[in-house]
Amino acid sequence: MQAAIEGVLYVLNHFPFLFIGVAGGIVVGALPGLSGSTGIILLLPFLLYVEPAEALIMMSGMFCGSMYGGSISAILISTPGTPSAAATVLDGYPLAKQGKAGKALAVSTIASTAGGIISTLFLIFLAPQLAKLALKFGPSEYFALMIFGLTIMASVSASSLVKGLLSGFFGLMLAMVGLDPILGTPRFTFGITRFLTGFPMVPVLIGLFAFSEVFSQLEVLGTKTIPHVEKVRSSLPTWKELKSLINVILGSSLLGTIIGIIPATGGAIASFMAYNEARRFSKHPETFGTGELAGIAAPESANNGTTGGAMIPMLTLGIPGDVVTAVMLGALLLIGVRPGPLLFTQTPHIIHALFAGFMMAQFLILALGLITIPLFPKVLKVPVGILYPIVLALCFLGAYSYGNSVYDMGLAIIFGLLGYFMKKHGFSAAPTILGLILGPMAEQELGRALIISHGDWTVLFKSPIALLFYALACLSVWYSLRGVRKAKAKGL
Amino acid sequence: MSKLNVLYGSITGLIAVAFFLYTFSFPSEQRGLDPRLYPRFISICFFALSVGLIITGVQAWRKERKPAGEKPEQASIGPAGKKFFLSPTKKRIGWMFLVALGYVAIIDTVGYLVATPPFLAGSMVLFGEKRVLRILLVSVISTAILFWLFRIIFRVPLPVSSLW
Numbered sequence: 337m338q339a340a341i342e343g344v345l346y347v348l349n350h351f352p353f354l355f356i357g358v359a360g361g362i363v364v365g366a367l368p369g370l371s372g373s374t375g376i377i378l379l380l381p382f383l384l385y386v387e388p389a390e391a392l393i394m395m396s397g398m399f400c401g402s403m404y405g406g407s408i409s410a411i412l413i414s415t416p417g418t419p420s421a422a423a424t425v426l427d428g429y430p431l432a433k434q435g436k437a438g439k440a441l442a443v444s445t446i447a448s449t450a451g452g453i454i455s456t457l458f459l460i461f462l463a464p465q466l467a468k469l470a471l472k473f474g475p476s477e478y479f480a481l482m483i484f485g486l487t488i489m490a491s492v493s494a495s496s497l498v499k500g501l502l503s504g505f506f507g508l509m510l511a512m513v514g515l516d517p518i519l520g521t522p523r524f525t526f527g528i529t530r531f532l533t534g535f536p537m538v539p540v541l542i543g544l545f546a547f548s549e550v551f552s553q554l555e556v557l558g559t560k561t562i563p564h565v566e567k568v569r570s571s572l573p574t575w576k577e578l579k580s581l582i583n584v585i586l587g588s589s590l591l592g593t594i595i596g597i598i599p600a601t602g603g604a605i606a607s608f609m610a611y612n613e614a615r616r617f618s619k620h621p622e623t624f625g626t627g628e629l630a631g632i633a634a635p636e637s638a639n640n641g642t643t644g645g646a647m648i649p650m651l652t653l654g655i656p657g658d659v660v661t662a663v664m665l666g667a668l669l670l671i672g673v674r675p676g677p678l679l680f681t682q683t684p685h686i687i688h689a690l691f692a693g694f695m696m697a698q699f700l701i702l703a704l705g706l707i708t709i710p711l712f713p714k715v716l717k718v719p720v721g722i723l724y725p726i727v728l729a730l731c732f733l734g735a736y737s738y739g740n741s742v743y744d745m746g747l748a749i750i751f752g753l754l755g756y757f758m759k760k761h762g763f764s765a766a767p768t769i770l771g772l773i774l775g776p777m778a779e780q781e782l783g784r785a786l787i788i789s790h791g792d793w794t795v796l797f798k799s800p801i802a803l804l805f806y807a808l809a810c811l812s813v814w815y816s817l818r819g820v821r822k823a824k825a826k827g828l
Numbered sequence: 829m830s831k832l833n834v835l836y837g838s839i840t841g842l843i844a845v846a847f848f849l850y851t852f853s854f855p856s857e858q859r860g861l862d863p864r865l866y867p868r869f870i871s872i873c874f875f876a877l878s879v880g881l882i883i884t885g886v887q888a889w890r891k892e893r894k895p896a897g898e899k900p901e902q903a904s905i906g907p908a909g910k911k912f913f914l915s916p917t918k919k920r921i922g923w924m925f926l927v928a929l930g931y932v933a934i935i936d937t938v939g940y941l942v943a944t945p946p947f948l949a950g951s952m953v954l955f956g957e958k959r960v961l962r963i964l965l966v967s968v969i970s971t972a973i974l975f976w977l978f979r980i981i982f983r984v985p986l987p988v989s990s991l992w
Binding site: 381382385496498499501502505506508509512516518519521523524526547550551553554555556557719720721722724725726728729730732733736737740742745746749752753756761763775779782783786787 | 832836840843844847850854855857861863866867870871873874877878880881884917918920921924925928929931932935936944947948951952954955956957962966967970971974978982983984985986987
């Protein structure tokens with residue numbers, strides 16, 4: 337209890353960080369083309385100069401805010417700000433066309449808050465238990481866990497499994513450049529001194545996620561005609577309407593939280609599943625798609641439900657739950673915070689601040705969401721001619737401020753172009769980042785396990801926990817292959 | 829796309845071979861994990877996946893060619909490549925890349941305050957902004973705000989000119 341109070345007091349004392357994260361996240365999420373991962377990348381230059389707990393609060397705010405923000409453009413202009421809000425378009429935009437955009441946005445805000453609160457409760461109660469279990473892990477268990485984490489590469493692949501795996505292994509290859517993590521042998525430096533330290537994470541992240549997005553936006557410039565956004569007036573749902581949505585919100589929030597805990601799933605899957613379930617259990621399924629409030633409440637509570645869920649494996653095991661938490665994991669490593677069970681025992685104040693920040697972020701979303709509804713159309717009118725050049729300037733600053741080096745700025749552009757080409761030709765950047773983050777960890781744990789066992793490879797298969805992770809890894813690969821077969825059968 | 833897959837598979841396959849061959853220069857170590865083992869394993873997997881991409885590319889290409897009398901889809905490297913470099917949107921991307929590279933090239937010499945406004949102005953033009961006054965104001969004011977935020981508040985040592 338005392339820890340919870342300390343956490344709340346910490347967040348209150350550092351409230352501007354939470355506010356910047358949440359407000360920035362709502363704006364970033366609302367703007368089509370920018371997502372939560374881009375938002376966290378834009379925060380990077382600031383994160384390097386603040387306390388780890390403040391950085392975590394800001395990133396959590398950005399994560400939750402952007403997840404909610406995606407619904408704004410989905411409702412107002414029929415363009416989901418983030419992939420997680422795609423299901424919200426189905427009923428949100430028809431409501432906006434009926435002149436009920438204010439009510440649709442209010443329902444989205446309330447449902448998002450409820451989903452966020454439920455998933456935060458799971459995070460608070462489940463994460464410490466999982467961390468306690470993870471404390472028993474040795475190098476062989478961690479190696480098995482990393483293998484499981486790496487199989488996620490297959491699941492986060494965009495269209496083609498082979499291309500997704502190639503992207504992931506490309507990340508593993510990039511991670512090998514530099515010094516060997518066990519013996520310090522220089523590898524793949526090709527005589528270039530700069531390569532001894534490997535590819536720094538910040539420029540690679542900025543390039544693959546942010547710069548590539550800017551290049552993609554240049555490509556579609558002028559081809560998308562955004563419908564005229566009318567004025568929106570605040571309009572809260574009636575008590576009767578809210579009462580009819582309670583079951584949908586609770587069920588979808590739980591579903592979202594559970595899906596969020598499973599690595600490599602994320603908000604998009606959760607929101608569509610919740611939408612389908614809400615329609616299946618509805619007494620009037622035929623009204624879905626025509627402007628049904630439950631059609632907004634279900635996906636929004638589910639996608640915000642994934643936020644707390646996705647944080648559980650990331651914080652306790654160092655395994656990212658989705659793309660945003662993968663970027664967040666990279667950012668945490670940069671600021672010297674290594675997620676894992678030791679984070680809970682060695683720096684509990686950071687964890688308590690994070691829990692309090694995550695919970696307070698939900699209430700801030702509720703307050704900001706409801707108060708600023710009339711301002712949303714203005715946010716969507718920010719000219720791209722101003723927005724993206726400033727995003728670029730911030731990205732450059734982020735790349736530079738990491739190592740005070742122009743070399744990092746150059747790396748960011750090169751990886752940006754590479755990320756753009758990858759995206760354009762069906763190679764996803766998310767597996768590359770997973771490979772870049774998890775590869776060195778897997779190699780290090782494998783090396784440790786073999787040193788402890790004096791080179792006996794069977795040590796990797798002796799622990800029941802390790803065997804469980806291998807089984808999960810096989811299950812993850814099977815799941816991905818099944819998805820590919822299904823897509824082929826449908827002719828996709 | 830099928831021919832492009834064959835091309836990408838070949839490029840990544842060559843990278844895998846280069847990485848694999850490079851491992852022969854690593855020293856051997858008997859204790860723990862041999863420094864050559866992990867990179868070789870990753871290179872072999874990367875190579876196998878590259879072969880997989882080539883195979884799927886060839887399979888898709890054959891499928892595309894199957895309908896008799898029909899011309900294959902115009903996804904060959906030649907015309908697609910030409911189309912890529914000639915299309916105005918792609919030209920914009922090329923220009924953006926060059927503007928960004930130019931910015932990086934001069935920032936150490938002329939300093940952050942001098943290099944950033946022209947970079948921002950160039951990017952704004954590429955993003956379709958035509959109003960000169962807006963371009964001037966936004967590029968100068970944003971540079972000033974970013975400089976104040978990072979140099980003064982966060983004390984990031986932004987590049988200063990080496991000329992004066």
